[in-house]
Amino acid sequence: MRTLPGGRGYLAVLGAFGAATAVAVLVQAELLASFLVEPTVSAAVVAGLAIAARAGIGWAREVVAARTAARVTHSLRTRVLDGVPGDAGSTVTLLTRGLDALRPYLTGYLPAVAVAAVVPLAVLVRLAFVDLTSALVVALTLPLVPVFAALVGRHTAARTQWAALARLGGHFLDVLRGLPTLRLFQRVRAQSETVRAMARAHTDLTMRTLRVAFLSALVLELVATLSVALVAVPVGLRLLSGGVAAHTAVLILVLTPEAYLPLRAAGARFHASTDGLAALNAALAVPRPPTRGTARPPDPRVADIAFEGVTVSYPDRGAVLRSVDLRIEPGERIAVAGPSGAGKSTLLAVLLGLVTPSAGRVAVGGVDLRELDPAAWRAHLAWVPQRPWLFAGSVRANVALGGPDVDTALAAADLAGLDGPVGELSTGQAQRVALARALARPAGLVLLDEPTAHLDGTGERVLLTAWRALDQTSLVVAHRPVFLREASRVLIVRDGVVV
Template sequence: MFNKRLVREGRPVRRLLFLTVGLGIGIALLAVAQAWFFSRVVAMVFLEGSTLKAVWSPLFMILGIIGLRAVLQWFSEICAHESASYIKTNLRKRLMNHILALGPLYARAERAGELITTAVEGIESLENYFSKYLPQLVLATGIPLLILGFVFPRDWESGLILLLTGPLIPIFMILIGKLAEKKSLQQWRQLSWMSAHFLDVLQGLTTLKVFGKSKAQAQVIERVSDSFRKSTLSVLRIAFLSALMLEFLATISTALVAVAIGLRLVNGTITYDTGLFLLLLAPEFYTPLRTLGLNFHAGLSGVNAAARIFVILDLPLVNELDGNDHNKVLSSDFQICFQQVSLTYREGELPALKEINLSINRGEKIALVGPSGGGKTSIAQLLLRFMKPSAGQVLVNGASLNTISAEKWREQIAYVPQNPHLFTGSIAENILIGRPAARFEEVVRAAQDALANEFILTLPDAYRTFLGEGGARLSGGQAQRIALARAFLKDAPLLILDEATSNLDLESEYLVQKALKRLLQERTAIIIAHRLETIYQADRILVIDQGQIAEEGSHEELLKMQGLYYQLLNNYRGESQ
């Protein structure tokens, strides 16, 4: 189970890994020396009748060797742990950065619980692979050969027994490992599924309670947990079987060496101290092979987790630059152009956008309306650089948007979505997401502009009030005004509003609309809305239907056409009455 890609992850700490292996070799050499001194002491005392004074020096040597082995073992474990910790930290950082770079569209398509398990449990499972399995893989080859180098010159028959029986352990380990690989992969999938399902239940607990399905979901969790339990037990059964076989083979092989040495001792063809020395070396010959077998299953879990990690890391990024980084982002007089832009989310699906041609000048307010699923949000996703066009290109001041780094580009954009996410933390911290370096006075001013200051001051700790996950302590309108405060604080030249006033009560909508009027001043804006009151102030209205611009013009011009916009307006007025 030698995973080349995982091994490449260890290159930055290869010195620590080599040191771990070197210390293991040193421990093996000390074991040989310990066996030699011990066999000499026993021979001197029981055969030669030596006194305690005569063997005092070799006894001290044995004691020193035992202490030195303990010290080297301690350093070896520290080196192994440090190398594994560095690799885990580096890999987790890359994984999280890659998931963030893939953007919200990827995250929405995946189960959050499964991603969390991969980033946490998956990375942690690599600990044993790098700290135990990988060094032991080298030691399981090096130490037996080293011991054979001491055995063969003294007794070729014992060396031959070790040489013939030694490979049986890795052979059986590989055979059992084939069965364990499938079971271990199944266990990892069950763990990911259980974590994802449990998180889904927690996030949807309100809905489950309202519809009386919480007990039913508890039973589902029980079934999923039981399935994971069975998978874990099946892996443990294989692990115990593997340990039994390895111990059995090592014991039988050591017994063969002992019998062969005993017969030659009786015949007088080998000296006692040499026979005892060889007998003491036999367990040391099999120990690294047995240890490798014991660590095999832990390493297998790391390999299975790594497979999922590398699948994510191999996903292409949307935000990779095409050519040199273009620095002229939204100058004092800028223009954004869509040229024959088409977008398909997945192969085989109908295109979300079809050959869109659109020009947005500085200071313009462009409203996007149309039936749900028509492609309005897809235009916003392209502007936010969450994806690339399948065909055509988006230009900024004549340069392709793909030549601008996503980080620089998004610095120029303030985004207010339909359901803004509020993070666990204080209200001030949530507003500071707009511009982390802002002073507290600027935060307060942004909240005042967003008409949020008044309700914030009524909270127990005002701007220091701690919000739970998702801003559970705030109403929808209050959360939306916090999002508007972020946009005011960021003070970006391009504003994207995605259904910013939907799902609000009349009072909240009035306050949000009032704040939006301030926010829209002297800014270029893309406004996506179902509530048509939001778009009356737009300079141009684009009616998007089935991925195409069906109609374009001002509110009055579109009414005169009596087309799709006219129908949408009548339908909306009918629903409002």
Template sequence: MVRVAGLGISNGLLAIGQAYYLAGVIDMVFLGGQELAAVAGSLWLLAGLACVRALLTYLEGVLAFELAARVKTDLRERLTRHLFSLGPVALANQPAGELLTVMSEGIENLEAYFAKYLPQLCKACCIPVLILAVVWPLDRATAAIMLVTAPLIPVFMVLIGKAAERMNHRQWETLNKLSAHFLDVLAGLTTLKLFGRSREQIAIITRISREFRDATMDVLRVAFLSALALELLATISTALVAVALGLRLLYGEVAFMQAFFLLLLAPEYYLPLRLLGSQFHAGMAGKTAAADIVRLLSLTGGERVPGTERLLSPQQVSLAFNRVHAAYQAGSRPALRGISFTLAAGRHLAIVGPSGAGKSTVAALLLGFITPAAGSILVNGQDLATLRSSEWLRHVAYVPQRPHLFQGTVADNIRLARPDAPMAAVMQAGKAAGAHEFISRLPNGYDTLVGAGGRGLSGGECQRLSIARAFLQDAPLLILDEAARGLDVSAQARLDNTLARLLQGRTAIIIAHRLSTVRQADQILVLAEGRLAEIGPPAELIKRQGVYSRLLAAQAGEGQHV
């Protein structure tokens, strides 16, 4: 930014020199009666100054846009890194449409702010002062006119600034609302068609689009009116200087060369202020977008602060929860209330309970999405908070209830677990997950492109690719978060056999699985309202006739999963 401003200010200094030599040439040729040959040196100098000014203008533009491009790239990288560090839990309450708007339109708005508005603001602050410093010793009257009229332009900008800021804010909020609602409609398109509510949503989108159009027109109206007013002020101010110099020249109070030099400087004096007014809209749009970017960068979450230690004896993993309390937001209702349990290496723990009991919170804690509000989690006797995040997650395989597939090939999606895995290992993982058969039927096998979110694949097929990732990762700790939810009976039965192979030799946390899988667990932990209600082997819990037995009875009567 310093170099950009320096080039602009240097251009302004050269404009002073250009005006001086131009006034001298006109005075010598038209009033002094000299031949052009006598002023050839001055003409060449003027031509050189014009070329240098053109070069400086070009370099200033190039550097300004390079600066803006670097700022946009750095901001996108920083914002993406920050959002990734927050994790899914902290971002759950942030509208996806707003995030998308900030990452795309918001950051793009900063280009005009950094490439045009800020450099022009620097020139508007410096160049008039430099010109005034030249004019003041030469002619106090002209300097006084410039000194009195120039502040009118920034004063006017301040007066319209608040209104323009409100209008820009309204336009930005409407754009966020439009993006969020449009994404929401796309995500629920099937439901809207099913219940015949498409027309209502079209009407809502049309209404918000009109609001955005009106907000945009209000912003443009203020921008054009302010530009017109600023041009008028600058023109009138220049005219005042010209009239005052003309009258004084007429009465012989000032020499022609001096008067003409001052007259040439007058437009250069007001030009930075006029151009600042024309970039004022870009400045307001950039400031509005920057406010949202700063807000996102200031978001904090319950993500685990990465430690520095490495996991000892990573071939096997044992876990211990010691009176762990957890909440998703500060001051919110606790999701877990003082639960304690131990899980030996190679053993399987099933976590069951009604919806909202805190089952998935255990997975969120182990994955580092949130941190315990109190208590501690030990891994092989080491505090999880002291382990390096990237190091720890290499030892955890996670199979969620709704796996996400990214735009790319089937092999690319499986390789997320191990990017450097050879194709032979990818195919072996596909076979182990029972996915090889359906993958082979795809047009290009493992090189078949799948859409974002697994478009073109069934829910069971997406789940098998997620299990293939777990096989490929071959981590000692496995977390299954309702991995069979939403599948039909036959698909669940096939998946159970696959999961049984995946569980072999691994420490496992199995959350709200089907009854057949839960019965295979070494221990069952029953949660109720975030508290540990029961824990023990399946047979022992059935004998107790407690909470677990009631859950079994409810499942048997209603055909629901535990």
């Protein structure tokens, strides 16, 4: 909890609520005992007010716990999304079912533990002043509840469903991604059996966990009930023989269950929190991204861009770019060509700040790109990826996301008058909508990654005309000879080397 936002404060507030609950329990027990021995209207009103005050403390604790849980889960989701990406399936499961399971831990288990740490001790001290024999019985039987809870907790520590759920989610996502390949090689049925087997394993683990939870609840209830009986029966016999006053006997009978109730509640809520704790550990284990720069970026319309010994390596592919030295002058129109997998898209990704060089640096106007504020730098860029994403809505609404100059951009992309839903567009038209969105953006650097991949002859001519009209610095990854001829410079990328 110390690593979470507001964690220390939340624990302090829970401690205060625990102390307030202990005071409310003692006051309520005294007033109820007085009312039951000598029932009067005033005693009933006062006892009712005490019960209402205790209920109000519980309500306030739940409100604080719910708000804290919402804040913590939001912070953890932001941390996971901002962190270094890992396995996509496990990450999605963590962001949804995983962190949702943290709420029972924050709103149920921790408040119950805070109450269980204070109330039994307060009740035991009060019983010692009222009747030492009853206090000794409670002191001897009270540790049985946490002992049994600890034993059950050790048994269920290895039965958390989170790991199985994360594996199932990750494998299912991999199957969906590879479905075309599986259909091609007729392996869909085999993978269906694998997913079905993993789902059955998760179901069996869930049922085993629930069985242990129900059995442990039965054990805790039985221990607490027998412990209360060990106090209640002797007190009743002493009351009949006149060995104890009626007010004292009733007070003991009211207070004794209160000593065991918080421990039983904490033990019952333990099982609902185990998955949340596993998800919390997974969220905290997500590597934090490198520190982002805060410097204000130069305008690429007037600043040059220099690659100085840039090398980009991936753990599974090795070096994708190797010692790239390149200078881009303001206003240049550059075409980037080369075979597939040579590193062309990675070159654009480095300029976008999506990939950090393993060695070397990219300088914009002499300032290292890593020192620039990423959001401010990307505000100067317009980018059309190989597979652009269009949002649900009209063509105009999608183009308007790029910038205010919608009509000019639509005309440049030869989409004037086309304002229907994007779901009715052809692949080539969708590519031109993405181009119009980039043209509508007031950018100083335009990056186009294979923009002609889905265009017909008409679309290619539209793109070429729009590219000629650009006065910004631009890089286009293309293979068509017409683009190579129109470029002010052509860069060839082979095996990560730019020539």
